[in-house]
Amino acid sequence: MLTLNDYLLVSGLLFAIGLAGVMLRRNIIVIFMCLEMMLSAANLSLVAFSRFNTQSGLPDYNGQMLVFLIITVAAAEVAVGLAIIIALFRARRTVHVDDIDAMKH
Amino acid sequence: MPSVLFYLFSAIMLGFGILVVALRNPVSSALSLAMSFLGLAALFVSLGAFFIGIIQVLVYAGAVMVLFLFIIMLFDIKAEERRKLNLPAVIGGIVLVLIFTLQLATVLSDFQPGKRQINTVPLDPANALATRHANGLTVPTIDKDLAAGELPDVKLIGETLFTKYNFHLQIVGVLLLVATVGVIVISRREDKTVEPVPAK
Numbered sequence: 001m002l003t004l005n006d007y008l009l010v011s012g013l014l015f016a017i018g019l020a021g022v023m024l025r026r027n028i029i030v031i032f033m034c035l036e037m038m039l040s041a042a043n044l045s046l047v048a049f050s051r052f053n054t055q056s057g058l059p060d061y062n063g064q065m066l067v068f069l070i071i072t073v074a075a076a077e078v079a080v081g082l083a084i085i086i087a088l089f090r091a092r093r094t095v096h097v098d099d100i101d102a103m104k105h
Numbered sequence: 106m107p108s109v110l111f112y113l114f115s116a117i118m119l120g121f122g123i124l125v126v127a128l129r130n131p132v133s134s135a136l137s138l139a140m141s142f143l144g145l146a147a148l149f150v151s152l153g154a155f156f157i158g159i160i161q162v163l164v165y166a167g168a169v170m171v172l173f174l175f176i177i178m179l180f181d182i183k184a185e186e187r188r189k190l191n192l193p194a195v196i197g198g199i200v201l202v203l204i205f206t207l208q209l210a211t212v213l214s215d216f217q218p219g220k221r222q223i224n225t226v227p228l229d230p231a232n233a234l235a236t237r238h239a240n241g242l243t244v245p246t247i248d249k250d251l252a253a254g255e256l257p258d259v260k261l262i263g264e265t266l267f268t269k270y271n272f273h274l275q276i277v278g279v280l281l282l283v284a285t286v287g288v289i290v291i292s293r294r295e296d297k298t299v300e301p302v303p304a305k
Contacts, residue, residue: 002111005219007152010115012209014122014145016202021126023198026188029131029177033138036169037122040145040161051152052221056236057229058256059153061265065273067157068266071164072277076284078169082176083291089180090294098191 007048015041028088028095032081039074043067111151118144131182135173142166153228155258230254 018041021034050063089095121141125134142165149158213219234251237243244264250257266274 001222001224002108003220003222005213005216006111007148008216008219009209009213010119010148012213013119013206014141016206016209017119017122017126019205020198020202023201024195025126027131027182029173029180029182030125030134033125033134033173036165037125037138037141040142040165043157043161044145044148047149047152047154047157051154052218052223052226054226054228057227057232058261059228061261062269064154064157064262065265065270067154068160068262069270069273069277071157071160073280075164075169076281078172079288080284080291082172083288085176086179086292095180095182096188098188 004048004052008045011041011044011048014038014044026097028085028097028100031097032078032085036074036078039070043070046070111148114144114147114151116144117141118148131177132174135170135177138173139166139170142170153256153258156262228256230256 015038018034018036018038021037022031025031025034046063046067050060050067053060053063055061085095088100092100094100118141121137121144124137125141128134128137142161146158146161146166149155149161230251231254234248237248237251244260247257247260247264250260
């Protein structure tokens with residue numbers, strides 16, 4: 001049978017893949033997608049905790065409320081982040097993060 | 106949910122997640138991410154979180170991925186050309202991920218509450234109904250579903266959201282408004298070449 005650890009392991013592995021994407025990829029849009037993946041991985045562990053911590057026979061809905069709020073905030077964050085990427089692309093004509101090094105010099 | 110479905114959807118989620126990182130074309134990455142989110146939504150449903158699963162499909166696999174694809178289309182980004190790899194950064198990233206995975210395995214192997222099996226914490230609508238009545242909570246539609254032995258997930262979410270978390274919901278509404286206005290302000294083209302309307 002499935003245990004809580006199975007879900008937590010899968011969630012942690014998804015987070016690790018997202019982290020690898022943020023560290024390894026140089027395209028700012030793909031980096032942003034990997035960030036979304038990491039947020040969703042955190043959601044999976046929250047929902048798993050909510051299901052395994054039953055309150056008198058029902059899942060703990062406080063955890064699912066947190067997931068709901070995270071999804072809402074993530075949607076707002078995507079909108080603002082993509083707007084910033086558009087402004088950046090207009091100014092620099094690149095989405096390659098190695099080309100955006102104004103603060104290095 | 107049978108274990109085989111859990112492993113199937115986990116494999117879909119993690120496999121397409123790896124493709125997001127591995128594929129060089131941003132459009133392929135975005136579509137892989139949509140598939141990965143669909144697998145994740147199936148895992149949510151397997152945990153009895155039907156509402157969160159549907160929201161995951163609607164908001165992430167639907168709205169957010171379409172937004173990403175629009176941006177990629179707008180920029181007309183071709184597949185990344187191969188550049189010389191920044192070797193220290195790559196090695197650092199891989200080492201960091203390996204350390205994280207190792208840490209995860211160590212923590213989970215020691216995490217005793219995590220060894221509970223899903224059938225030792227069953228959903229119990231009859232018990233929930235009795236507890237809710239003892240606490241003076243009687244919502245007719247929820248009571249009807251619980252008495253029929255079903256989990257009225259969306260109704261319970263709605264009840265929690267509009268009673269216990271009503272204030273938080275309104276704060277998030279304000280946040281969405283601020284984000285919408287912010288997006289318009291940030292992405293507005295600052296066109297200084299527009300000629301003023303000539304006076305007659």
